[in-house]
Amino acid sequence: MRISDYSEAEKPLKNICAFVVDRDSEQILNNCFAQLEMPQTEIVRGDVATAVSRYKNQPSPSLLIVDISRSEMPLSDMDNLAKVCSPGVQVIAIGGEDSVALYRSLLNCGVSDYLVKPVPRALLQSTLKALHTGETMRSATTGKLVTLMGATGGVGGTSILCALSDILSREEGRKVMLIDPDTIQGDVALHFGVAAGQGFSSLLKSPERLDTLVLDRVAQPVSSRLDLLCSQDDIGTDNTWPDDSLPALIGTLRSRYHYIFVDMPGQITNGLLSLLEQSDICLIVLEPSLSGLRNTKNLLKRMEKSNAGTRAICILNNSRPALQSGLSSARIEAFLKRRPDYVLPYDGRHFCAASLKGEPVSRSGGKAAALLREIACDLAGQSVEPKPSLLKSSLKILRG
Ligand SMILES: Nc1ncnc2c1ncn2[C@@H]1O[C@H](COP(=O)(O)OP(=O)(O)O)[C@@H](O)[C@H]1O
Ligand SMILES: [Mg+2]
Numbered sequence: 001m002r003i004s005d006y007s008e009a010e011k012p013l014k015n016i017c018a019f020v021v022d023r024d025s026e027q028i029l030n031n032c033f034a035q036l037e038m039p040q041t042e043i044v045r046g047d048v049a050t051a052v053s054r055y056k057n058q059p060s061p062s063l064l065i066v067d068i069s070r071s072e073m074p075l076s077d078m079d080n081l082a083k084v085c086s087p088g089v090q091v092i093a094i095g096g097e098d099s100v101a102l103y104r105s106l107l108n109c110g111v112s113d114y115l116v117k118p119v120p121r122a123l124l125q126s127t128l129k130a131l132h133t134g135e136t137m138r139s140a141t142t143g144k145l146v147t148l149m150g151a152t153g154g155v156g157g158t159s160i161l162c163a164l165s166d167i168l169s170r171e172e173g174r175k176v177m178l179i180d181p182d183t184i185q186g187d188v189a190l191h192f193g194v195a196a197g198q199g200f201s202s203l204l205k206s207p208e209r210l211d212t213l214v215l216d217r218v219a220q221p222v223s224s225r226l227d228l229l230c231s232q233d234d235i236g237t238d239n240t241w242p243d244d245s246l247p248a249l250i251g252t253l254r255s256r257y258h259y260i261f262v263d264m265p266g267q268i269t270n271g272l273l274s275l276l277e278q279s280d281i282c283l284i285v286l287e288p289s290l291s292g293l294r295n296t297k298n299l300l301k302r303m304e305k306s307n308a309g310t311r312a313i314c315i316l317n318n319s320r321p322a323l324q325s326g327l328s329s330a331r332i333e334a335f336l337k338r339r340p341d342y343v344l345p346y347d348g349r350h351f352c353a354a355s356l357k358g359e360p361v362s363r364s365g366g367k368a369a370a371l372l373r374e375i376a377c378d379l380a381g382q383s384v385e386p387k388p389s390l391l392k393s394s395l396k397i398l399r400g
Contacts, residue, residue: 018066048068064090067093067094068094075105075106078111093113113127143259144259149285151299152289160285161188164261165259165261178261178263183239186263188263194220198233199231200230277306283375315341316342343371
């Protein structure tokens with residue numbers, strides 16, 4: 001029997017029992033339970049086998065958290081656990097192996113989530129909160145669509161989106177799909193040091209083939225929580241696809257990822273425009289130039305007109321050291337009729353180092369990376385007070 005064969009879980013959670021093998025995980029769980037004021041909770045030193053022997057003879061709680069890091073055969077152990085548990089139990093597995101294959105197999109056998117140690121606090125808390133307040137795991141994983149538009153070319157859009165994907169997936173434990181619809185010149189894969197495949201562009205051209213199995217084959221995992229959809233076609237290849245391809249794809253992805261990020265190409269087709277209007281958040285990246293301001297204003301106007309409720313976040317990125325546009329922050333604000341939400345300083349050293357290593361700039365440190373962490377928190381709905389000193393220094397850069 002699979003765990004998912006049981007009926008719906010009890011809502012809200014009545015009681016939780018965790019079986020963990022180490023002190024660190026025990027402490028993290030203790031903190032999470034205390035912060036969320038969970039009802040009856042218990043933490044036991046033990047593993048799946050301990051849980052199996054306990055629930056052979058007594059009713060299981062509404063949520064079980066089990067440590068599989070010492071399991072030699074985690075899937076068969078989870079199956080044994082399902083056999084002894086009451087109907088309605090939800091299971092979260094924690095373990096040491098950061099593997100996409102294991103993650104997928106565990107989800108397939110009905111586990112609600114798999115967290116890699118050290119247990120990511122924020123993710124565990126949001127999962128527990130969702131379960132406790134009666135949201136199903138499905139709704140907990142109904143993904144946000146975040147599109148990124150560069151107001152002009154070379155403004156740092158792809159670098160920013162890749163860094164945000166990296167922070168949310170690797171540091172915050174969210175499941176992220178990053179899509180690069182530019183199948184000829186897109187460079188998302190390069191930011192992660194991987195080669196793009198071919199499957200995605202043919203999937204876009206034949207959306208009738210779209211199902212979860214095809215998606216599993218085409219998506220390229222770059223870590224256990226971050227997948228890419230991108231292709232590398234030759235110059236001259238027909239890279240047009242039906243307008244409804246991407247929206248249909250996003251519909252399928254929303255139930256499987258916390259975030260779906262799309263690096264929007266400069267040329268906005270009708271299909272891409274409808275994607276823009278479906279987004280929960282649109283990140284507009286601009287530099288302090290006249291064309292950057294004009295294009296940003298037009299985008300904001302379009303979004304306002306469509307009245308789709310998309311939240312626009314304007315990121316003023318100083319991606320070039322020599323750009324002395326003379327545009328003061330006051331003029332920028334007056335023209336846009338809003339203040340940029342974030343101002344990224346020029347940080348040639350860290351951006352260059354990251355691109356040479358084929359990894360996102362979030363891993364290289366520096367001031368811009370710190371600010372990108374604030375933007376990631378904003379996307380995740382956590383408020384972070386901007387550091388006044390950094391904001392000031394960024395505005396100083398602008399003023400020249
Ligand atoms: N804040 C920044 N400081 C220094 N270099 C940056 C910054 N933002 C972006 N860059 C650099 O600008 C170049 C263009 O970035 P990219 O992300 O490819 O832009 P886009 O996707 O908008 O065309 C890259 O070399 C990148 O490393
Ligand atoms: Mg780009």
